[in-house]
Amino acid sequence: MAGDELKSLKDHIKKELKKGYSADLIKNSLIDAGFPSSEVYQAIEELKKEKVIKEQPKKPLFSGIFSKKAKKKGKKTKKTKKEPPKPVKIPEVPEIKAPTTKIKIEKPKIPEIKTKPVKTREEKPRRIWIFGFLAVLLIVVVVFGLAYVAPTKCETEACFISKANKCMAATFTNQIEGTTVYYETNNCVLTKKIQALDPSEPKEIVNAFLGKSMTCKFNKNDFSLLFLNSITGYLEACDGPLKDKIIEITGRM
Secondary structure (H helix, E strand, O other), X not given: OOHHHHHHHHHHHHHHHHOOOOHHHHXXXXXXXXXXXXXXXXXXXXXXXXXXXXXXXXXXXXXXXXXOOOOOOOOOOOOOOOOOOOOOOXXXXXXXXXXXXXXXXXXXXXXXXXXXXXXXXXXXXHHHHHHHHHHHHHHHHHHHHHHOOOOEEOOOHHHHHHHHHOOOOEEEEEEEOOEEEEEEEEOOEXXXXXXXXXXXXXXXXXXXXXXXXXXXXXXXXXXXXXXXXXXXXXXXXEEOHHHHHHHHHHOOO
């Protein structure tokens, strides 16, 4: 192995060690990415001789005691029924009787008053506001429709890493120690989602992590393999329910 290549590989390993990742994890990630295992082992051994690598005991990914928080059910308020207004009775006009002759007085007919709707000045601004809102909504739909590009479905890590470094849309599915993780990247934002867990995992672990997801931000041309090869890789750059559950279970960070 050429001296420059060995030095470059050792510098990369030192950089990952400073971020808090173990030598074994970095070694496996480099081999999985296509680096020759002999060159990776040579670089690791030389760093051990230089006392750069200090091994720490590996902490299990999933451990701890789970606590379930009961959801508080809100009290439903009863809707009060409003009684309809009572009809107003119009008093009848009594008949007036003369002492000698009978005079019939007909009941006066109350004419129906038909009211025409009065157009107020408020209707015009209201219509303008409605049309303006619909126009803005249409523009937003058109812009997002044109901006959306169907993500590339990658079958290899190299394909996904290439798209991620260019901040392009792509998807990838990977298995980490029996756990199936779905990845989706776009605009330099990575989404991790747990799709399935190893059958040997306890039911509590499955219920806690299955379906959980988190989003992680990274810079262009600086996408790390640890995002793909470790569930907790670069956890400090992520946010979401999956990160919260990892911290709760493992006590990390």
